[in-house]
Amino acid sequence: MVVATRVLSYRQAINEALRLEMRRDPTVILMGEDVAGGATVQHIEQEGAWGGPLGVTKSLVSEFGRQRVLDTPISEAAFIGAAVGAAVTGLRPVAELMFVDFFGVCMDQIFNQGAKLRYMFGGKAKVPMVIRTMIGAGFGAAGQHSGCHYSVFAHMPGLKAVAPATPYDAKGLLIAAIRDDDPVMFFEHKMLYDMTGEVPEGDYVIPIGKADIKRQGNDVTIVAISRMVHIALEAAKRLSADGIEAEVVDLRSLSPLDEDAVLSSLAKTRRLVVVDEDNPRCSVAADIAALAVDKGFDYLDAPVKLVTAPHTPVPFSPSLEQYYIPTPERVIAAVREIV
């Protein structure tokens, strides 16, 4: 079967995933601050105003109406909690936590309620909700709008966490997340929204918990997350000019983790660099390193290297922010240390 593809942006791919799932399943609803925008303002009641602060959910309200595309007050605890309650009673809500940095005001509802209900209730409850949230530095948005923080969520039993790096993966993973019966954190990197790529029409699913080899290579494995996949690919391209062939593994899912993908790549290359934009302490990168030493020790011919953000908040000034974000140069330097 030939499936038609078009070039879509990461933003459009996410929008399309939401649209297709809302068409397919009337229990899917969208809620969050300004996801339509302008609620009750008469002249935009039908088409919405913003469609999210960066336009990701634009025009969904005109197809699905205000009953299913719900602008919320700036009450993350209330509406994230309402998503939990709606999920446990039969809807499939997709809630938008505008920036992941805002988790502090609603964390109880995510990790004490949404993540733990099923377990505490002895398996009687299902919480099929998705929390879409923006991550990442590079926008000059400073300390409270630029973090990644996905490691916090990957740490929590009961939650799944995915972080797509391409439009194709964004669409397929979001559809999977909406159909999943567990609560899924869906991390969208704000610097990727305008990135374009081939995206098939119609619906398709990328299984949660499956990594993707974005580039084949035999000399070193570079495991990367979200936007860092592109940094890793750029580094790999430059290394290739020097005869070093890196294999780039896009984790895609942070919880569960595709351990096999990491370990089998490591078995092939025997060297590992992890690139992660999150803070390093207790991070996904550190977890991958632990996995390598625990289950892949015999494969390792060199120490595992981590290329991460520093252990600081995200700074504001461009010079500082550029220093904060891992670069291809830092990845190359790390690779050169062990190859």
Add this chain to the structure above:
Amino acid sequence: MEIPRERLRWIYERMALIRAFEDRVAQEFAAGKLPGFVHLYAGEEAIAVGVCAHLTDRDYITSTHRGHGHCIAKGVDVKAMMAELFGKATGVCKGKGGSMHIADVDKGMLGANGIVGGGPPIACGAGLMAKTLGTDQVAVCFFGDGAAEQGTTHEAMNLAAIWKLPVVFVCENNLYAESTPWTYHCAAPDIASRAAAYDMPGILVDGTDVFAVYEAAGEAIARARRGEGPTLLECRAFRYYGHFQGDAVSYRTPEEEAAYRQRDPIQRFRQTVLSQGLLSEDELDAIDTTVQHEINEAVRFAESSPLPPPEDCLTDVYVSYPVEQLAFRH
């Protein structure tokens, strides 16, 4: 307000069952048979029962850390509840929740909650489900005077009001948040009036009088079912035990506690129905006997049930997840 005879019997049976359950749990806890800790509902029975009398299994409630009464009023099986408190495999949550997370989604009981103020947003979600799917289900959010000071409670009342959700907020004001008097922790100790800030009716109800609760809750729930939006009921009552079992209750005087007992909800019910000739003394006593039997059976069931196999620790975390990633690495 007409209350059919069968419903009167149900009201009494449920209140008596809650009381007997809690008194027995206090004993079993004191005897060291229960792990963890428990918060008992005795004294507040009229609220849970007066409210839940208007609900079906399809309606939802969210509860508090003091949730046994809500469970029983909502029809959760008492044997499975007792087994849960004993940490047994036959518990309603398979021994994974315990007293503080006791729940039965099939009965519309969305869980006791260890987080004060954890429930109100979830109740909004259940209400949102009903509104989105166009059903006539309602969600009742029980919360205490302590939770009245949580941001989630205020946010949830606001959300329920702007979306006109079928949610009834029932504040069980038992005068103390743990050991702290509500007159201290409330800047304006008048929780019912807070409804005005969220454009919903706010009323004060005698939470020791099941007929008052029944009538007020009936109106509020009917209003919610009609799609007219949320209501806040502040029900004042007293908890007979401490905040948790083991609490020395040094913040209340014996006189104060004696005054509470003067307004005992179960005795008040008896007086009313007997003086009105609605139910007979023999009938009520027979219910008491049945209830005692049921509690004895529940304890026997709990005691004779097995503990969950240790490796069950790993199940029920997710609907689907690689098992090897849930287990210890070594």
Add this chain to the structure above:
Amino acid sequence: MSGNHRAADDAPGVVGIIANPAAGKDVRRLVALASTFDNQEKVRIARRALAGLAATGVRRVYYLPDSFGIVTRAAESNRFNLDLEPIPVPCTFTASDSEQAARWLAEHGAACILTLGGDGTNRVVARGCREVPLVPIATGTNNVFPYLVDGTIAGLAAGLLATGQLDDTCLEQRPRLEVWIDGTLVDIALIDVAVSRERFLGTRAIWDPNTIDQIIVSRVIPGVIGLAAVAAALSPNPAPTGAFVELGQGSICVTVPLAPGLVTRVPIRAWSPLELGAEIILGQRPCTLALDGERELRIEHSHHVVVRLSGSGPLVLDPRLALREAARRGCFLSPFTSAV
């Protein structure tokens, strides 16, 4: 300013304040369109009443220490230099506190009692206040008895009376309805007694005319909300003192506001005027009696119930009339000084 003969206490012109924190919060917010009367507003009213009292020279004020602390909060920072004392009655935080407080004030020579509440609150106070006049400020749901008046005005009026600047001639004695069961006076109502078919006291309020058989009204006055409005709507001119109304199928209905925002057609079977001293003997059957709009008494089969319209209700000071009289007497005048 002279001391008042009622004030047996050491200070002249002792005034009591009984504010009901539960007033204005019953189910009529839900079944009708009443406002929730928040307690912070009662605090502000009480604070203005204290200002009025202090301006007239009152020094000592006794108050009911209610669960909200309405008067305590009103007096915070005590800018009025008043000697405020809680009434030393055991608080149960139930309606009986108001009655006990009123009784204590009557026994300790209070010159008058400011009340903050509606008809229900004043009924309870009237059970205990004996000959002590009430200055009632409306903060309830149905407010036929109290005055919709600013706290400042009520405070001034109460202070003028307490300090002897006004005398008993300004007072009006209201009627009351006495409920006698088996020969014993068990309770009173200030405005109306309703015989309700409801078996339970429940939330106490009544709002559904279909549950009511009879209404006995103490005063037929127009422009009120509640059951008394039924009598007012039927009333010829000139109005009788009271009325006895039987509800049910007959030839007419009256359209009346039974609760705030709840305007209902009430079918009338029969009605008759009542003069002071009249007695109505109720049929012997289980029912509830609503006093001033609230179900209060459960009547059993064996009870012999008589409702008597009596002229010996509480003494009341109308704040506006009081201020008019005080102005006539020059109470507000003082010599010009530049240091005002």
